[in-house]
Amino acid sequence: MQLKAIIVAAALGAASFGASATAYNLGTLNPGGFDTKSLVSESFGANAAINDTWTFTLLAPSKASFSALQTFADAAGAISNFAITFNGGTFTASPGTVNQDLAWGGPLAAGVYSFNITGNTGLSGAQYVATASALTSPVPEPETYGMMLGGLALLGAVARRKARK
Numbered sequence: 001m002q003l004k005a006i007i008v009a010a011a012l013g014a015a016s017f018g019a020s021a022t023a024y025n026l027g028t029l030n031p032g033g034f035d036t037k038s039l040v041s042e043s044f045g046a047n048a049a050i051n052d053t054w055t056f057t058l059l060a061p062s063k064a065s066f067s068a069l070q071t072f073a074d075a076a077g078a079i080s081n082f083a084i085t086f087n088g089g090t091f092t093a094s095p096g097t098v099n100q101d102l103a104w105g106g107p108l109a110a111g112v113y114s115f116n117i118t119g120n121t122g123l124s125g126a127q128y129v130a131t132a133s134a135l136t137s138p139v140p141e142p143e144t145y146g147m148m149l150g151g152l153a154l155l156g157a158v159a160r161r162k163a164r165k
Helices: 002-017 140-165
Strands: 022-027 033-040 050-057 061-073 081-085 087-093 099-108 109-119 129-137
Touching: 022 033, 022 099, 050 061, 050 129, 050 140, 061 081, 081 099, 087 099, 099 129
Parallel strands: 022 050
Antiparallel strands: 033 129, 050 109, 061 099, 061 129, 081 087, 081 109
16 A cells, blocks of 8 residues: 555655646736736746746736746747746747747726746756736816816816807
8 A cells, every 4th residue: 555655656746846826926917017027937947837927916906017028049949838828828839940929918997916827848857938017098187177178168268259259
């Protein structure tokens, strides 16, 4: 019975060397304008399965984008089945000759967001760079609204005066 347990433990241990399930946190994107955060993934072994989760936080509604880029000198070094899953949708990379890029972009509300990246490595040493960017829409100051209302009132006064003549 102990021999079976040892064999199972050894098989699970050996399988874990060929798989990656890493969680990365890009942090909080600055809500005061445009902000970008990037990190490089771990270096994977040959024939490793990738299943990484990337998270970032938005403090305000923003136009946001997330991308993962892998570059390689030889096609055998490309990550096969390279894909991002986000909000129930999966985005796959078009294989290139020297790089492949996964990208998503759109408006997001304030909150914490997670992207899952999957794939399989070919050669040892494969890596990719993940980048999250956000641009918050500027909120006008109260003085801006006051100036706009004053300008409209002035235009209304001019139009009224012309109508009387």
